[in-house]
Amino acid sequence: MNQEQVLSYIKENNIQKVKFAFADIDGVLRGKVISRKKLIDGMDAGYGFCDVVFGWDSNDVTYDNVELTGWHSGYPDKLCYIDLATFRTIPWQDDIPFFLADFTGPNGATVAADPRSLLKTIIAQCKDMGFHAEFAQEFEWFNFKETPQSLQQKGFANLEPLSPGMFGYSILRTSQHSDFYYNLFNLLTKFNIPVEGIHTETGPGVYEAAIMHDETLAAADKAVLFKTAVKEIAAKHGITATFMAKWNQELPGCSGHVHQSLWTKDLSKNLFYDAADVNKMSELHKQYLAGQLYCLPHLLPMYAPTINSYKRLVEGAWAPTTITWGVENRTTALRVINTNEGYTRLETRIPGSDTNPYLAIAAALASGLYGIKNKLTLDIEPTKGNGYANKANGVLHKNLFDAATAMQNSAIAKELFGEGFVKHFTQTRLWEHRQYAKSVSDWELKRYFEII
CATH class of the missing domain: 3.10.20.70 (Glutamine synthetase, N-terminal domain)
Structure with missing residues (x-):
């Protein structure tokens, strides 16, 4: 309006x-x-x-x-x-x-600290280069039969999941909670967050939803609103939804994968698609992907912003640990999807569900455009098979402190987002690390309280 x-x-x-x-x-x-x-x-x-x-x-x-x-x-x-x-x-x-x-x-x-304004700046650069960018973010999250009060009373322990057991893509589990399940789909659509699909993932009480793609800012807005909307709808059913990246060490983490493609301004052609290429990838797509690979070590906190983010980024947990790409490969950091021209896109798999969508999408778009501006060559071969084993191009930082320090000192990050944003954002991430460093965890109490 x-x-x-x-x-x-x-x-x-x-x-x-x-x-x-x-x-x-x-x-x-x-x-x-x-x-x-x-x-x-x-x-x-x-x-x-x-x-x-x-x-x-x-x-x-x-x-x-x-x-x-x-x-x-x-x-x-x-x-x-x-x-x-x-x-x-x-x-x-x-x-x-x-x-x-x-x-x-x-x-x-x-x-400088406003995430939405930052993304608007990157979108303007994209338009100046003659491109229309389409984005979508998908989320996984766990649902519990808990309230804010019961969480506090239980000390966030011995929580009751919405449903028991590992049952991905279950028709049974969603039918058992159909009021909540269909309420999510219908109310999100009425709230102008059309959901492409929603289903259970593997884990007790975990759901996954993919939001319909849209132009970049609208897509980021919908992703930001999605998380709060889900929490509010869940609360109406006596349910607490969590978008922590990894709430339990024994269970898979929660992703927030970012899907993207570049189009002509009139949306008549997907600029990532080339039918003549072995992987159906245009040269522009390869440059964009090369930019993301190159910039990834400089921008990781924008994809993994919390202490908890890095508990998800571990081998064998359906989240990447290496700087890799592949075609239809879910073990790599970047996944090319090339089923047909309309659906050809790049999936950035590093982000968890704990991301700030404005920053995750800004990082993906800015680094991809960096590859195009600098005509970077995609000289890294696609990974076939286990991406965890391919460390030839490096690995992701293993914790927030290392990732934030690298970004704080990065000339690339400052070139893409400005010194003001980089300084403020990395200072907040280093603050987060300091709060964690001085805390005493349940693991420490259980391990040392009596024995040492």
């Missing part, structure tokens, strides 16, 4: 309140409900929002190592702006109107 259409809708439907939100550096939606008058007054002028949202972590603990904001600045307001094109209503909340926002002002000024 444009401004005139939104104002008409508000008036004709006697809307008195709306909800809006934006994603912070962790991809967590922060927002509020505002009055009709507040909405109208701020459409052009923006809405003041305390910039502590860029100065604290996912648990609302203020960083002590970032410069963008803090006690030293007094945590002032910064202006965010609703994107009217993101209008939708929330069907499980009495159809209250909802908008996404970001911190890009009318004059193009923005905040």
